[in-house]
Amino acid sequence: MSIISRLTDSSAPISDAERRLIVKYAILTAAIFLPLLWAFLSVRNLYPIAAWNVMMAGGDLERGRSYCILRGETVSGETIDVAPIELTNALYSRTWTMVNATIDNRSFKLPSIHPQNEELLRQYGGIENLPPGARIPDLLQVWGDLYNQREPESSPKRLKAIRLDMYRWESGRYSDYDKFIESWRKEL
């Protein structure tokens, strides 16, 4: 007889093994759902505890939005769009936020900073003197190298430089999406 049946039929006897199973599953359920309930009430993600707050704020036409396009300059002189998802597919839907965070220098604003970032901060004399996207050239170098590794040495599609172009949609209308803001370029 299933425990579900037992839960609805209190007269049915329960063995010690079954009682242990109920306790085990009750603990498992609480261990999963209590943190989830906390995340839900506080609307906070604390890995691995998730609050499903995807797109909770919705879109706002009045709020300006910045976005980036990754482009490569080939040895034949062409400028082409480069899709980073094809270069680092592990990140897939997280690529755009990785780029935004790197532009904002968020890895320099952590309570514990990577030693190489600490060194860079010392060189610049503090976070306030750090240019936006201080680590973007490192990221561009990786993407450029990964792209070129896939092309034969003689290919005209090989990149001589890679760049990240930043635009802003701030018109407040469904037009004029691409006001140029800034570009980061890395020679390969």
Next chain:
Amino acid sequence: MAQGIVNRVVPASPYALGVVRFVVHGVFLGSTVITSFSALGSLPPTILRPTGAMKFLPWSFYDQLLTHTGILTLKTVMVLSLLLSTAGFLTVVSTKTSLLLVLFYQGLLRSFGHFNHDEMIAVYFLVVLAFTPCGDAFSIDSWRARAKKDRPAFAYAYPILLMQLLLAWVYVSSALIKLRVAGVKYLSVDNLPALAIFHSLDNLHDTAFHFAFSLPQVRQYLPFAVALVLIWELLFPLAIFWRRIRWWILGLGIVFHVSTLFLMNIFFPHQLAMYLVFVDWDRLASKKSSKTSVNS
């Protein structure tokens, strides 16, 4: 009555739980195999922002991990563990090692980007499977065992019910958070088109569809579509207890997630794959066996 409802909707056999283990672990095995870890390992650790529990690990560890050798070691160990847990070999141990490895790897990915919820429900399913007898059938362990394990049906039914409840929680909590944070503003005419266009402007998303740019032409109808999605999310728990509308709710879920791919270039393949926990594997198996016996 409750007994009747639950017994009808939740499969209660070791076979059903074994198939769910195979599906969940198999999804992670597949995605691990097709992912380029060497490319991931070439990303600079200086852009990493360890999230949540990942903060407990020292920088020297990440420096070692994000090297060719370090990241390929992680991939090898993950593939090996996920192979064992998918096949149901040494299941008691392999489901736990797979859980720990996937949990760590997903934390690493989130430390580069944002939280991203796609794989999270499947990670929670791994937690459930790691502490339940999911290797008692449809596994190498059960094939090698001389005697069948004597456990009550509840031992197999409850984990499946728990996973279904978790999937329902994902959608219900998502709808409630939207209503709590944005309120009725969430139903504004510009919500969906502005959001969809923003996610279609760059070339850093999963795909590069531009269907979002046609949404402003029908913006007056879009609040109804958004409201329909919210209602669907709130009603998702009915899929657990009411088989007659289950496939309608799951079908709408497939339409919703495919729509976000075309309109927002955002896709949740892991979450969609977890819908398979709603399949009554016992029924499917008995249908298949009766068909085989009729044919023979």
